[in-house]
Amino acid sequence: MKQFISVHDVKNINALVEKALMYKADPFKDRTLGADKRIGLLFLNPSLRTRLSTQVAASNLGMEAIVFNVDKEGWALEFEEGAIMSGSSVEHIKDAAPILGSYFDILCIRTFPSLKNREDDYSELYISQFIKYCGVPVISLESATLHPLQSLTDIVTITEELQKSKIKNQKSKPKIVLTWAPHVKALPQCVANSFAQWINAWGEADFVITHPEDYELSEQFTKGATIILNQDEALKDADFVYVKNWSTYKDYGKIYENDPRWMLTEEKLKLTNNAKVMHCLPVRRNVELSDEVLDSVNSIVTQQAGNRVWAAQSVISEILRTL
């Protein structure tokens, strides 16, 4: 693997998942694989789980991880080609990226969407420019439209649960429902886009997406999934429910409604096949999901977030082998 930006960089999803589970069983198995190698973690916006889990993953492989919070510690980067830099941006990505590439063997970067201009965001200008100029393998820690390490983690977690319950559940394919949930802020579509892209590529689930009218995601990611606008109907017999808010895609970056009836409650959970409940966190309690659901045995959000380490370790190890 030469980079990790989307599911298209992965030849065999299940092999990567199994590797993650192998590291979960034996974290220090490849403790010298990253010796004398350095990984740089650049954050253009804040992160808790992503930052810490990636640091731990790198360290398990014997690599040194160095974090740089561009927004807090550094300065505004310019991404436009040909810009006359007489404004507030202090350095062009064309100048910063190759230097970071000379200091590190692998670079991880978190960028984010403006949620103002869809074309700009969906062009993935920031991460693309970074990849173009830095000259070393790049791992996305979330970009304007995707969050691939989260999605790999999600499939790791689903696989883990399926392996636990394989005797009880004889259905050939689990039913996985991605449901929109209310939120107080306009959020990116990244996690939902990426989850849809990965589950579709994985191909081992009956995959349903449910959301209010006007909250359609881009078909480039959802194609292959069944879209059902009635949440109750969608949740029926689900084995996994992935709860996530996103802002509108068509009339871009808006909050059209925040109907609390879309919050996942115990009542809703009764419609499912005693589904496991997932969320990428951070979660707004009693807005997206009720306390009852989050504190129930159905919730696997902590296990899911814990698995971020093993997903990251699996990806880093694959890239290390190509250096």
Added chain:
Amino acid sequence: MKQFISVHDVKNINALVEKALMYKADPFKDRTLGADKRIGLLFLNPSLRTRLSTQVAASNLGMEAIVFNVDKEGWALEFEEGAIMSGSSVEHIKDAAPILGSYFDILCIRTFPSLKNREDDYSELYISQFIKYCGVPVISLESATLHPLQSLTDIVTITEELQKSKIKNQKSKPKIVLTWAPHVKALPQCVANSFAQWINAWGEADFVITHPEDYELSEQFTKGATIILNQDEALKDADFVYVKNWSTYKDYGKIYENDPRWMLTEEKLKLTNNAKVMHCLPVRRNVELSDEVLDSVNSIVTQQAGNRVWAAQSVISEILRTL
């Protein structure tokens, strides 16, 4: 030791002190004790000495320390049970803490009081919720009401001084005076509370606390100490003077007065038994203590701050042995 939140977690103060002094003499004695273990340092407010000394202590034990400044790098945490999170707090401690517990073997956290609502602050909601949900041993790097690593350091420093001077000083018990000092801001009672709690539990000193009227600390910490409102009288024949400002406890979090006559000066020091002068730092020069005192041979504040490393190393090593 399963956690380090207050003196109540310590079975034998002197044993912990001796261990700290042992590490001071030989920092790398247990250099592999923390191998493959990780310690997370969470700061909800800024820190210099505490952060750096704990990082160094962990590293001396072969552990990797990862720092996370929640206020700067992360987001506002919610601590109230049952909160409907439609406001500004982004993540509930119930969700964040267990994940941090899954990434780290030991967690250190610094929280702080509001100084607005005494009951809330003295309930220690933040650190208690964190301990309740994280599932791994917790070390307090200062909480709303206590600062146990500072107090352990203080007794390490006093012990060190007593050992140096044991031939000269034949008194059975040293006299230790904790004196209030003026300051420009309303400060927590943590350092004073904690020092009182530890010196009382240690039991090897004549312990006097002096402060202006209305600056009484909570009796749960001071019980056992002699309270004298006249500073000059209190300082008489002191072997150690610990200088510290705190805001009012009864009419909570206020500054009642800032009488410069409470500043510790050379003149005041003459009343003592050539006392060693301590302060946890940072210190407001010429407000809390005069330059003359801080720059004199009586001041042991640098030695005291240096000892932060050995106190932290002693505590971490005790917790490591239980993992």
Added chain:
Amino acid sequence: MKQFISVHDVKNINALVEKALMYKADPFKDRTLGADKRIGLLFLNPSLRTRLSTQVAASNLGMEAIVFNVDKEGWALEFEEGAIMSGSSVEHIKDAAPILGSYFDILCIRTFPSLKNREDDYSELYISQFIKYCGVPVISLESATLHPLQSLTDIVTITEELQKSKIKNQKSKPKIVLTWAPHVKALPQCVANSFAQWINAWGEADFVITHPEDYELSEQFTKGATIILNQDEALKDADFVYVKNWSTYKDYGKIYENDPRWMLTEEKLKLTNNAKVMHCLPVRRNVELSDEVLDSVNSIVTQQAGNRVWAAQSVISEILRTL
């Protein structure tokens, strides 16, 4: 070497340069030299290249580097002797520095000029106080008036280029031109001062400085260089052009003019001997230098920034040998 604050701390520039190039060829040659040693990196203002390159350099020598962003994570330091600290500064350098010296074996510090009061800035109060009180070797990561690690890097890069081209270029000494460039903000004179100081001390170049009227640098650094106010004339036959903005020195810290004709363009480059173009970065594209120049084969700015690691490693290793 006991400290690294200016060229005056260096006995033999070429030996230090050769050592840097040796580390570039073999980064892990002295991988255990810094074992059990710690280096603290204090930033009073933000840094990207300096921070990361110094961390990497220390790590190559087996040292642990701990970063502390004083401005972001800590608090305002007081530097004035005798200050009555009843204002906003939280801690005096006299108290903070010796403690940092007790936690670390080597301390690096970045300070900055006010650009308001020339005498204050040129007295180098901040770094001088820090050196005076910390008690361990200090490396400047840029001070109010100088940036010695940058200048060492610059000579490393020039030397590298001269070695590459030594057959082609039979001139005894290369011509190096430091040219002022427009900028949108008032910048320190540090990089220019320091480059002038080092190139003059090195003595292996024909050294020309060109700038608009009123932009004279301090003679204590430029003495020995030829000053030419006509940029075109200065650039003639140059082998290296170092582009840098600085604010006025005489009428201190001002922007007198921002004439775009001082921007280094392809047209200007034709006047030179196909010169290599240098800049310390970050660079304002199409303000200081044109895209055409920065993206041409003449630009060695990425190589130059990459060399920051080897210059830092060379300096740290020299100081380690004295501990």
